[in-house]
Amino acid sequence: PLYIPRPENAFILFRKDAVAKMRAAQAIASPDSEDGRVKGKKQRQADMSKSISKMWKELPPDERGRWEEMAAKIKREHEAKHPDYRYQPAR
Template identity: 40%
Template sequence: SIPSSEEHTFDPTTIPYPCSSVTRPTRKSHARKQPPGHIPRPANAFILFRSDFVRKKKIPASVEHDHRNISRIAGKIWKAMEPEERKPWEVLAEEERRRHKEKYPGYRYT
C-alpha cells in the first residue's frame, strides 16, 4: 500500500548537516615528478595563447574554473582564428624557441 502524505511529513531537524570540521579529500597530483636538472620544452604558439587567455581571465572563474574545460574552449577559439590572428603568438613562440636554444644549446626533446 502507498503511504499517505500525512504519514510522511517533512521534518528539517532530521536532515544531517555536514560538520564544520569535515575537510575535503585532497586530490593526488597527476603531474609527473621531473628529475633534477630537467629542462622544460619551449612553449609553442597555442600554449602562449592559452596562458594569456587564462591570465586575462577571458572566462571568469564564476563561469568556469576547471582548467580542462578552459583549455577546450581556448582550443576551439584557437582553431577558429585566422592565420593573421595567430601570427603574433607564432612570433612569440619563435622568440621563445630562439631564447631556449641559446640557453640550452644541446637540448633535444626525448
C-alpha cells in the same frame, strides 16, 4: 643533469594568455568575498581548455601568426641558452 623544460609553442602561449584573461574576467564578475576567495563557481580546466581550443582554431591567420612569432622567438632564445638540449620524453 638539471631538468630543462621545453620551449612553449604558440598554442601554449595563447592558452596561458587566455586563461589569465578568463580568470581576470571571472574575478571582476565575482568580487572577492571577505575571506579573500572569489565568489561563484570556477570554470573547470577541461571546459576552459575546450573553449580555448575553439578560440585558437577560429583565430585569424594574422593573429595566429603573432603567437607563432612569439613562440619562434622563445625557441631561439631557448636554443641559445641550451645549445645541447634535445627533447627526451619520459618513458
